[in-house]
Amino acid sequence: MSVISWNCRGLAASATVSELHSMCKQIKPAIVFLIETRAREGTIKKLKRRLHFENVFHIEPQGLSGGLCLLWNEIYNIDIYFWCDNHIKARIDDRKGKIWTCNFIYENPCFGRRKEQWRAVTENNCNEGEPQLFIGDFNDILSQEEKIGLHLKSQSQVKEFRQFVDMNCLMDLDLKGGRFTWFSNPRNGFITREKIDRALANWEWRALYQHASLTALPAISSDHCPIVLNINQVQRREKSFKFEAFWVDHDECENVVRKGWDKGNIHGCDWKGITRKMENCKEERKKWSKKTFKHAVKEIHKLKDELKKLQDSNLTQEKQEMIQSIKENITVLWKQEEKYWGQKVRLKWLKWGDKNTTFFHATTIQRRERNRIDKLKNEDGSWMKDRKEIMKHIEEHFEALFTSNSNRNVAATLNKIQAKVTEDMNRG
Template sequence: MSGGLLLGWMKDMTLNILYSSKHILHADLVDKKGTPLSISFVYGHPNLAKREREEVWTELRNLKNLAQKHWVCIGDFNQILSQEDKFSFSHRKIEGAEAFNQTLFELGLCQLKATGQNFTWMNGHGDETFVMERLDRALATVDWINSNPLYVLRNLPIIRSDHSPIILDSEFQHPFRKIPFRFEKMWLAHEGCKALIQNSWSLNSHGSKAFQFQQKLKHVKNELSSWNRNVFGKVDIQIREKQKKFQELQGSIKIVSDLKVEGKLKEDIENLMEKEEIMWAQKARSSWIIQGDRNTSYFQTLVRHRRVRNIILQVRTLEGQLLEELGDIENHFVEFFFKSFL
């Protein structure tokens, strides 16, 4: 089969196809969380001619007003986005990437991080004309990404076709792992943080200088973890609670003293929101914060992208064996470093 779209779905799923053409199938459904979802299945025009390729992007742009806030586009777009999406023995100018990038920008679609194969198509030539490209991909709105932080997009090996099958799993279950301790920059905004660290560091212990240093670090870590749970608390929960009180207070102001209480509560909310923004900026590995409107949702999206990118689903050994089970991957890492350094 070549040059078209074929869509199938399970019997227990209700799918409403709102638009169909040779290059796009657009459907609405409700996901397992009960959230309205739009999915566009795309087959980009194989002809590099600007007019024909642009017709597909125009179709896609016309779907913006039809799509839900949670929108996924997936398929063979027949277009690369940058030089990193292509491997060849010759270096030719990339055509069509600028128009494709502009279309994604206008639609507010983000590229989903994929694991597995770097390239999803190859021409199969056995000489210097050999080419590999990433043509198949999945895109989504920020709302969908934030609602599905556990998504996994897999590019499978190219075997029977010249394309790689791609699989998008919106609810991939990662095995539980204890989260390592990390110092949160937002703690510094709390007046009690400095004193806590000073008191924790004053712990007296016996042994070598290195052992005493290790014990001090361990004690500070434990005290900060306990303080974060019991004193500093969950910032997002505190914000919601104070916002609720603030809303109730604004609707019942009767005397001048109520204005002072309102002002203090507003100041507390602003401080908490600043702490929350610092926390998410740190998790996003971002060293800058845009002044003005809150950027918390932006940093949350960066964090979720980075977490997906850091997931290891497959490892190929030096002998060429492909490991996919988590236990096998962990054992291979341990064995490899044990042989290399011990």
């Protein structure tokens, strides 16, 4: 299920319509948002028929510039309840129980007006706490790294846009397929590039669509790249073993490690023995963790229900002790959940105690999407998209990289290295 947003810079050119038709045929988006259409109602209706969309909503251009168009199919139930020359606001129901607000944005190229629009959107944003997405052409950047050109972006403009993002509690979705979305005409032999087309989402929307990804397509007939938001769920993958930081807080953790390390008689070389011991430790910890630790969030909800029932009943001495015990267990689970997400987010500068699990969770989701390998180019230039094929190619690459084709005599080199560990030390 995909959403395309594109500043097409006019629908008069046949190349633009052909590019749009090609995109829709290949991606099959549920929603298409077009910016600067510069087209009247008749042209928009023809476009709707050619692209085979069931619904359309458009805003007429002002003179020879502007104009917005929203096309969608019945896979979504879309209720448009606010619009102006540069903003369409809609409530979207995906007919699977997920309802969210989408703001289709085209911000004014003039900074003064853009500044007023940011503040107006923030003041009128009544959807805080609900899943919310902003997508389109923002004509602004969040940092100087998002622009390459002869001149830096005004710091006041960057600050104003960042303030808008912060005030609305939004996060920038990572862009794949290229760093920039807009390219200027050559000036003094130099082309300015900026990332001004993007998608911003609040935490509630990101939690709703954890695997959503944003991709920039090549800019062909327009100086803007079309951006494609894919919110499809990816298949759940087998998890690899990881040592959880909160295990250390449990009294049994050390004994479990010792049990795994001392388990069984190991035969063969020393390296094989160490590897076997590590595998034994991993298996013991996995069994112990599954038996000892429960899903923190579910357990917290369960304990809260028990606590509520106890507090509503006659508070005997025994029940007061049970209440105190439940409160202590909830506190332990809160710390466990915080450490769990703190470890996954991999922020080395942030230690336990920040009490910001939501931030950890959101950052982890972003990092997962950034690190996910969707496709890989082979030696012959072809793309591999199948996960098993990609994994096999990576294994073969590193196996060849670390395999020697010739017998090397390293004894002469090793003999020149002074020994630091003597035989007596080894025997001791």
